[in-house]
Amino acid sequence: MKCAVVSPVRADQRGHRLRRGSRGGRPPAFDRETCKPRNTVERCINRLKQWRGIAIRYEKTVTICLAGLHIAGIFLWPAR
Secondary structure, eight states, rough: OOOOOOOOOOOHHHHHHHGGGGGSOOOOOOOHHHHHHHHHHHHHHHHTTHHHHHHHHHHHHHHHHHHHHHHHHHGGGGOO
């Protein structure tokens, strides 16, 4: 699944872009439905970073780091 960048636009930027019209750059739109998958991914990453070994990355090899991610995922799965 591909997640597009759909960050909400700040209120002051939205007003400025609307005043500039077609010269204002990207349109001031925020689609909540498009943002849901991205929000899910970001929340998962934040939950994984609560594990100290993953956040600091003590393990130097990719294999051990990936094993730590799998173990953390197993523990986080029932907490959904």
